[in-house]
Amino acid sequence: MCASSSPLMQKYNTRGIVLNRTNYGEADRIISFLTPNRGKVKAIAKGVRKSKSKLAGGIELFSISDIGVIVGRGDIDTLASSRLARHYGQITKELDRTELAYKFIKMVDQATEDEPETAYFNLLKDGFGSLDDKTLSLDLAEGWFSAQLLKLAGHTPNLKTENSGAKLIDGHKYDFEYQVMSFTPGKKYKTADIKFLRLLFSSNPPSVLQKVQDS
Numbered sequence: 001m002c003a004s005s006s007p008l009m010q011k012y013n014t015r016g017i018v019l020n021r022t023n024y025g026e027a028d029r030i031i032s033f034l035t036p037n038r039g040k041v042k043a044i045a046k047g048v049r050k051s052k053s054k055l056a057g058g059i060e061l062f063s064i065s066d067i068g069v070i071v072g073r074g075d076i077d078t079l080a081s082s083r084l085a086r087h088y089g090q091i092t093k094e095l096d097r098t099e100l101a102y103k104f105i106k107m108v109d110q111a112t113e114d115e116p117e118t119a120y121f122n123l124l125k126d127g128f129g130s131l132d133d134k135t136l137s138l139d140l141a142e143g144w145f146s147a148q149l150l151k152l153a154g155h156t157p158n159l160k161t162e163n164s165g166a167k168l169i170d171g172h173k174y175d176f177e178y179q180v181m182s183f184t185p186g187k188k189y190k191t192a193d194i195k196f197l198r199l200l201f202s203s204n205p206p207s208v209l210q211k212v213q214d215s
Contacts, residue, residue: 010070011068013066014067017034017105017124018059021059027049028045029049030042030045031043034112034116034120038115042076043067043079055079055082057083058084060084100131104127104131107146111153120152127141144206155181157182159194159197168183172185172191173191175189
């Protein structure tokens with residue numbers, strides 16, 4: 001499964017989630033991975049589109065892969081080995097789950113630079129896990145994922161006080177001002193909504209949130 005390499009070649013092993021795959025030449029494919037310790041990695045998988053390729057089975061979408069990478073001279077490395085560590089097979093069995101998984105990938109890819117912190121890898125992994133669980137609401141999974149992504153980007157809304165600084169009062173209704181990321185007196189959101197938003201931005205996984213009444 002591993003490609004041969006000379007002693008001068010630098011090689012490293014890591015885990016990766018496929019962000020995108022682009023066909024290249026007659027049989028190759030350029031793949032972008034999100035990794036927990038090396039940020040985004042772009043590597044060419046040589047001959048991967050051939051029927052007998054040993055790399056193909058280890059670079060599935062909606063999966064965690066163990067990959068071996070040879071460092072290239074430019075921006076693109078070479079994929080030397082690949083093995084599936086975890087495949088979230090339930091995702092592709094329903095169109096809605098598949099579409100949302102693609103959306104999660106796109107959101108993380110757009111929200112991160114070349115060297116994002118490990119938390120983004122873990123979020124995408126947990127996002128796949130939530131979509132792989134058919135007992136979880138897709139709306140809840142999407143809301144949780146979006147909230148966690150905002151949190152990682154440093155855009156957590158103020159869920160404790162009004163824009164004026166006054167504490168939010170139970171039983172009152174509020175509107176939300178996106179420019180300042182806080183609430184003002186209004187009609188759209190009840191305090192029960194705000195309490196649930198606090199849970200969405202907490203460290204609780206969606207499996208726990210779904211147990212909350214009227215989630």
